[in-house]
Amino acid sequence: MSKYINPYTDFGFKKIFGEEANKDLLIDFLNQLLPPHHQIANLQFRNGEVMGELSQDRKAIFDIHCQSTEGERFIVEMQKAKVNFFKDRSLFYATIPIREQAKRGDWDFKLTPIYLIAILDFQYDEQEEIQKFLRSVKLKDQDGDVFYDNLTFKFIQMPLFDKDATELETHFDKWIYFLKNLETFDSIPHILEEDIFEKAFSVAELAKMTPEQYEQYQESLLTYIEVKEVVKTAEEEGRKKEKILVAQKMKQMGLSLEQICDITGLSEKEIKHIIS
Secondary structure: OOOEOOOOOHHHHHHHHOOHHHHHHHHHHHHOOOOHHHOOOOEEEOOOEEOOOOOOOOOEEOOEEEEEOOOOEEEEEEEOOOOOOHHHHHHHHHHHHHHOOOOOOOOOOOOOOEEEEEEEOOOOOOOHHHOOOEEEEEEEOOOOOEEEEEEEEEEEEHHHOOOOHHHOOOHHHHHHHHHHHHHHOOOOOHHHOOHHHHHHHHHOEHHHOOHHHHHHHHHHHHHHHHHHHHHHHHHHHHHHHHHHHHHHHHHHHOOOHHHHHHHHOOOHHHHHHHHO
8 A cells, every 4th residue: 555645646646736735846846847037936726627718619627727926827737648639739728828818909919928837657759769758849940949938848758757866966856756756655765855845745645635535536546547557458459469460471471380479479379360
């Protein structure tokens, strides 16, 4: 039984970062991703459910939607599984706080900075040579110069973070190490013995939940596990289909049953069924 919550669950993520009493945790985390001129002193949470302007418009539900006292707007998402058109979805989400700033009557179109921060429990960079743990995206011109500085996407691919406690170099490293390993900790690691993390551990402790909160967490955890299992099954089925195609091609090339077994990892029974 874990001592701390799984932060990849909807309940766990919002428990740590989405409660008024804990917004100092969110501020500290966000400030590690923001440039010096956009550091946050305070923020307020906004409604995470945003309706379209028209009745037929699609509704968007954000994990965390907030705005700093200086005007910057933030959408912070924990993505559990790869979805179709992930980049399109991110862009669509970013248009909502843009449209919210529209004013009736005489308006000069000035917008406050917008950040969409997505913490991903999967890799969308499948080609090893282009993989980046943290990808920061802005609108740039053909020479790579920033054209518009007030719209920024931050994509954090958690599976690509493989540092252990001895390799943590920055405060941001510590936050990612905390999130990635929280559910496995039995106590606070020495490297995270700082006030901000000690509070985060306290917030995340299962024993301090009310019975109602614990029930909500268990439901959220079950949903998370089910989603991961569905994704795992789909990936395994995809890999098996690829092996079947390879086996059929090898048979056409005249390879023996034994050779096909060795190369694909499929059993003789499976291969005989495929090529019969």
